[in-house]
Amino acid sequence: MPRLPKGRRMSLISAQHISVAFGAANVLTDVSLAIDQSEIVTLIGPNGSGKSTLLRALLGIVPLASGQVQRAPDLRLGYVPQKLAIDRAMPMTVRRFLSLPQNVRDKDARAALARVGLAGQEGAQMAQLSGGQMQRAMLARALLTDPQILVLDEPTQGLDQQGEAAFYRLIEELRLETGAAVLMVSHDLHVVMAASDRVICLNGHICCQGAPHVVSSAPEYRALFGLGTQGALALYQHAHDHVHDGGHVPAGPAPTTGAKDAFGRSPTDPHYGHNHA
């Protein structure tokens, strides 16, 4: 069968020019993206830049002020929210947790727990799980729908480096086994660069994006990622105080380094660290 031209291929989820506002505050302005089958896309950006809101908008949980979100028909989706909406003080076994919001068969619960390295933990209390075990339990629940896409909001928050690396290995294995796409939020730039097919930097709008293997050999990579901690800082500071065409002025720290980016622009240049003119 002839392949459809790239622009015509059906994405799992796509957004066209979406904006989201809470009251008078514009949180997302004119964001467009598409997630295709089996790709791992990571969203990065400062606190409050709208990453969780973007995921929730894509899932249809928050209303759009404008624009459109499209999900493939009958899309099976597994979502791990940033914050768990259960009271940790409330007694709840892992098995019960897996049955929220809808009941699942013992066999499926057992298989999902085994897949995330929590075999036999059905009777454990959620409140007594370690941070890493809790993340795995949440992932197990997300796997129960046999998802075509996993949407993970800072899934390794609170894990140590080893726990984090193990978690991302698990995600990669799952992708290989099931072909599921992964859209996740992460703050760990090293992991992001190693584990993602595509990286999107958000600050109320999409600041920049690209494939790590392309970005890493490009000059802008050095301005954004390539300088260790400084690179990480540059990433969070690059021109986040500028005004885009839509007039959106995102919140965020102003650049403070005296460094020049790979284009010889200083941090006061509105396009510091950007790969567009």
Ligand SMILES: Nc1ncnc2c1ncn2[C@@H]1O[C@H](COP(=O)(O)OP(=O)(O)OP(=O)(O)O)[C@@H](O)[C@H]1O
């Ligand atoms: N339900 C809501 N009602 C009002 N304001 C909200 C709501 N959800 C998010 N916001 C606001 O929208 C902005 C973006 O929040 P969001 O949680 O999307 O940021 P984030 O990039 O995920 O941050 P973090 O890195 O801290 O998780 C924040 O200013 C936040 O206060």
Ligand SMILES: [Mg+2]
């Ligand atoms: Mg968030």
